[in-house]
Amino acid sequence: MQLQEAQEKFIQSWGTLGSHWGINRTMAQVHALLLISAKPLSAQEIMDALKISSGNANMNIRALIDWGLVFKELKPGERKEFFVAEKDxxxxxxxxxxxxxxxxxxxxxxxxxxxxxxxxxxxxxxxxxxxxxxxxxxxxxxxxxxxxxxxxxxxxxxxxxxxxxx
Amino acid sequence: MQLQEAQEKFIQSWGTLGSHWGINRTMAQVHALLLISAKPLSAQEIMDALKISSGNANMNIRALIDWGLVFKELKPGERKEFFVAEKDxxxxxxxxxxxxxxxxxxxxxxxxxxxxxxxxxxxxxxxxxxxxxxxxxxxxxxxxxxxxxxxxxxxxxxxxxxxxxx
DNA sequence: CACTACTTTCAAAAGGTTTTGAAAATACAA
DNA sequence: TTGTATTTTCAAAACCTTTTGAAAGTAGTG
Incomplete structure (x- = not known):
């Protein structure tokens, strides 16, 4: 199986699972995307990868941070914020x-x-x-x-x- | 606290809990009603107690039976069906x-x-x-x-x- | 069979949640 | 300060789930 296909399957599946666990679909997909990402992602990258709007991305990233499942990471010299998932x-x-x-x-x-x-x-x-x-x-x-x-x-x-x- | 008030609170609360556990609100309320009922109830009694339509009652009672959380009980000489909850x-x-x-x-x-x-x-x-x-x-x-x-x-x-x- | 009580179905309506995207706010850089 | 990149807000739209209730189906009774 190709990496991209596998990644998409994983994100879909994690989204479905999450929606049964009090975590909404998109929130779980954002978490999945960050989980399998080897590097921190910006809001824009998340929006592009999941094809979601800025409002949606912002709202769900925030919720993940509230839950302690995602952390904000600031890179020196970069204005924008990056995000990493709790992977344990x-x-x-x-x-x-x-x-x-x-x-x-x-x-x-x-x-x-x-x-x-x-x-x-x-x-x-x-x-x-x-x-x-x-x-x-x-x-x-x-x-x-x-x-x-x-x-x-x-x-x-x-x-x-x-x-x-x- | 009066019994009726307590029963209503319990049913509401069980309904809310259920909706977080893959059991829809009404389904959980029907289960709660049967749980605290000292005797088997008919579909009509459930409809009246929870103020829900026949279709809704029928659908959710069926689902509860599928899950094994409610059992059908037939009383000799009575045409209609009665229902009891799994109480353990x-x-x-x-x-x-x-x-x-x-x-x-x-x-x-x-x-x-x-x-x-x-x-x-x-x-x-x-x-x-x-x-x-x-x-x-x-x-x-x-x-x-x-x-x-x-x-x-x-x-x-x-x-x-x-x-x-x- | 015809009648009646009861149960089941299902299309439409209601209700609830999520998503969008434009506009506003923020924050840094020049 | 002004300009630009980025984030945040929120009302409206889209979407999804649940509920309704009339009609059809079923089964026991006389």
């Missing part, structure tokens, strides 16, 4: 977990805590509290596991992960 | 993992395998293959871990999960 896959996963935990898991736990204060004075209320408690327990377990994972270093995670599959 | 949270997670693994992880692994056959005859090609191999390793590790998890029983998973956080 474990770091990438960690960064995504941090965002999603904050935006999804934590709000849900808050709601579960709130609603579990309902009075158990009818069979319906009992069933409700039972289900909510069950989910709450699970959510808290997931939360502390992910918290540990985020704080841990790479080696520990790889080791534990491998242990799981034995 | 570990089962719910397993069912979701099965779907997402099949629809997301497996296609990506296929693409990674394909594109890693590119010739390493330039620095760009070398960088590309290096990044792809790295991701491939990770993806395969994730795949086998999830496969193990899906095949495992609940206790093993809880145990391992807890061990991870120590």
């Amino acid at each position: 896959m474990w770091e990438v996963i960690r960064k995504i977990i941090i965002q999603r935990k904050k935006k999804e898991l934590e709000p849900v736990i808050k709601v579960l805590n709130d609603v579990s204060t309902v009075d158990e004075n009818t069979p319906e209320a009992e069933e409700f509290v039972r289900v909510v408690q069950d989910i709450r327990l699970f959510a808290q377990k997931a939360d502390s596991t992910l918290e540990g994972l985020v704080k841990s270093d790479q080696k520990w995670f790889v080791g534990t992960f491998l242990n799981m599959i034995k | 949270m570990w089962e719910v997670i397993r069912k979701i993992i099965i779907q997402r693994k099949k629809k997301e992880l497996e296609p990506v692994i296929k693409v990674l395998n394909d594109v890693s056959t590119v010739d390493e005859n330039t620095p760009e090609a070398e960088e590309f293959v290096r990044v792809v191999q790295d991701i491939r390793l990770f993806a395969q590790k994730a795949d086998s871990t999830l496969e193990g998890l899906v095949k495992s029983d609940q206790k093993w998973f809880v145990g391992t999960f807890l061990n991870m956080i120590k």
